[in-house]
Amino acid sequence: MIRVSVVGAKGRMGSHVVEAVNGAADMQLALALDAGDDLTAITPDNTDVVVEFTVPSVSLGNVLALVRQGVDVVVGTTGWADEKLDQVRAALDGAPRESQTVFIAPNFAISAVLADHFAKVAAPYFESAEVIELHHPTKVDAPSGTAIHTAQAIGEARRAAGLGEMPDATQTDGGSRGQVVDGVHVHAVRLRGLNAHEEVLFGNAGEQLVIRADSFDRISFMPGVLLAARKVASGAYPGLTVGLDHFLDL
Numbered sequence: 709m710i711r712v713s714v715v716g717a718k719g720r721m722g723s724h725v726v727e728a729v730n731g732a733a734d735m736q737l738a739l740a741l742d743a744g745d746d747l748t749a750i751t752p753d754n755t756d757v758v759v760e761f762t763v764p765s766v767s768l769g770n771v772l773a774l775v776r777q778g779v780d781v782v783v784g785t786t787g788w789a790d791e792k793l794d795q796v797r798a799a800l801d802g803a804p805r806e807s808q809t810v811f812i813a814p815n816f817a818i819s820a821v822l823a824d825h826f827a828k829v830a831a832p833y834f835e836s837a838e839v840i841e842l843h844h845p846t847k848v849d850a851p852s853g854t855a856i857h858t859a860q861a862i863g864e865a866r867r868a869a870g871l872g873e874m875p876d877a878t879q880t881d882g883g884s885r886g887q888v889v890d891g892v893h894v895h896a897v898r899l900r901g902l903n904a905h906e907e908v909l910f911g912n913a914g915e916q917l918v919i920r921a922d923s924f925d926r927i928s929f930m931p932g933v934l935l936a937a938r939k940v941a942s943g944a945y946p947g948l949t950v951g952l953d954h955f956l957d958l
């Protein structure tokens with residue numbers, strides 16, 4: 709049995725994770741903690757893997773504390789800029805247990821992971837690319853972690869293909885052109901009724917490719933979360949890994 713503790717257990721995602729772990733035949737819920745609870749209660753004696761879904765402002769601190777406490781962590785919270793990832797790598801270098809693991813995924817839904825993958829494949833073939841993410845209005849960060857990850861992947865693929873800047877004659881911009889991530893414009897929509905959605909638009913003269921992923925329900929993230937918990941618990945991925953694509957045969 710894989711013993712799983714959940715941090716952020718009362719949140720929208722955390723509560724789904726608690727339910728998913730309780731429903732998994734090979735897993736057992738250890739601790740379910742939320743804001744105000746004592747994280748030091750989680751130790752290797754009671755937990756194999758922690759699943760962390762909190763808020764970007766506290767996630768790094770939680771992950772560093774959990775690594776110091778000797779447990780492996782699966783992280784779904786957003787906000788992982790490069791400097792934060794470096795801090796996690798440094799903490800893992802000094803971790804108390806051999807081969808400790810932190811796994812971070814901007815998105816656990818298979819539709820989003822595949823959209824990201826297909827965008828990377830398409831990127832070298834188009835002159836223009838833009839990302840639009842659309843979410844529920846209770847989301848605290850914009851643009852989404854997924855959209856940042858997609859834009860970075862497109863930017864990287866364009867550089868590797870030797871593509872230059874995208875055509876754009878805009879001279880006045882009051883913010884309408886979105887945030888530029890790695891040379892790619894990213895636009896965020898917040899709308900009651902939505903959950904988590906992303907469109908990647910590619911354009912050439914006379915043609916367009918649209919890649920779209922829709923998570924209508926948070927249940928869509930759960931197979932990916934459980935897969936990550938199993939992979940991490942296997943001990944086969946020591947150190948820091950970012951992205952569910954590492955666990956899929958893409």
Ligand SMILES: NC(=O)C1=CN([C@@H]2O[C@H](COP(=O)(O)OP(=O)(O)OC[C@H]3O[C@@H](n4cnc5c(N)ncnc54)[C@H](OP(=O)(O)O)[C@@H]3O)[C@@H](O)[C@H]2O)C=CC1
Pocket residue numbers: 715716717718719720721722741742743744761762763764766770783784785786787813814815816817853929
């Ligand atoms: N990777 C993925 O596939 C997905 C990632 N996400 C990301 O996951 C994160 C959580 O999203 P969501 O569940 O919607 O957010 P919620 O606000 O619903 O949940 C966050 C929970 O964390 C709690 N919390 C806050 N601070 C702490 C702390 N220091 N220690 C423990 N718990 C704490 C909050 O408590 P309180 O409300 O009392 O402050 C709340 O219960 C976001 O960053 C979101 O973008 C979301 C969906 C999918």
Ligand SMILES: O=C(O)C1=N[C@H](C(=O)O)C[C@H](O)C1
Pocket residue numbers: 786814815843847848851852853854855903904905
């Ligand atoms: O807050 C959300 O809901 C989501 N957050 C993640 C993100 O910012 O990419 C993943 C998904 O889009 C849902």
